[in-house]
Amino acid sequence: MKIGQFIRTKWQSFRAWQENPISYQKDKHWHVCHNCGHRFVGNYCPVCSQSARHGRITWPAIWQGIGQLWGIESRSALFTLWQLLWRPGYLVRDFISGKRQISYPPVKLLVILAALFALVHYFFPVPDPAPSDTGVHYIDFAFDWMDRHQNIGELLGRCFFILPTWLLFRKAPGYPNHTIPEGFFLQVYIAILAYIVQAPFANPNLFTILLTAVYGYATYKQLFGYGYWQTLWRWIVCTVLSLAALLMIVILAVLVDKLSI
Ligand SMILES: [Zn+2]
Incomplete structure (x- = not known):
């Protein structure tokens, strides 16, 4: 078999797996x-x-028993993370459209990951990020809180994307008429991805920010089914609108801070 044909066959079977990873018997x-x-x-x-x-009881039952302690009742938590790395948008599409069995409950997964990484950081401590010093009391408080609660902080930040995503992607060909609650779960999955990418590092850096952005774009592309450019401009406008909303809250915090002095 020629190498080109071999790669093409592998790619086609990978694409088929991305679209539909499980056939139930x-x-x-x-x-x-x-x-x-x-x-x-x-x-x-x-x-x-x-x-x-x-x-x-068999040997694997010991691992399953310990897994239950962490809320990981079956292989599905690891399989969900695996799917999230290779077919993020399709996984979100499956979950929000009603295929609940294909994924571990995402909010629970985010909380369990936070607990696991807290355990890892207990044994391999990373230096605490420097306390925020913007001079504005409310913003310093918010930044410090988000540093200490990375998973919830990530999710809260992502919630600003829900409304712009709904505005720009609700007529998408791949998943038309998505709802606000569905948009919430989309952001939960992206928060998990961002959390996995950033967790090994003490602080966000250019690499983690870029990788998170690429994963965010890939998720939107797979879920909503627009072309590459159609997805890109919508995704950029969506990000700008979300950051603008966040900026307005920051400005509000500054105003409140200044007025209360
Ligand atoms: Zn029975």
Whole structure:
């Protein structure tokens, strides 16, 4: 097989996986439920809903038991992160359109990641970022708070994107008429991506900012299905509008700060 043809075949199967990573199969075998004793055909007991896979404790059950402590009940948390790295926009499309089983609950994932990284930073401490010193009390307070609560800070910042995204992308061919609640979950997923990209570093740097921007653009491109340029200008206008809204709040904080002196 020629190298060009080989790469083309691999690319096509990767694109097919991006569009649809899981095909569900119905289990056609008979099982006896280990929980309630009911005999059934399928993946789950129709009486008590226990999985047909659950039986006597095996070696993998130890890992699953420890995983449950962290709220990671199955492989789906890691699989969700894997999907987020390779098919972010399609994953968001699947989740918000009703395919809940394909993804680990995103808000829960953001909180668990924060706990995991807090644990890592406990053993491998990174220097605290320097306290904010803009001279405006409210802004210093907000910046310091966001440094200490990176995941929630990231999500709060991303919430400014919800309304501009709705304005600019609601007629998109790939996902028409998206709603504000759907827009919220889009930002949760992008916050997770931004958090993963930035977590290994003490402070945001040019690399993390660029990588986060590329991932944000790729997510919008895959989810909304506009062409490259159509996505780019909308995404840039969306970012400018969001930052303008953020700037207005900063100006308001400065005014309140000055008036209260
Ligand atoms: Zn049962």
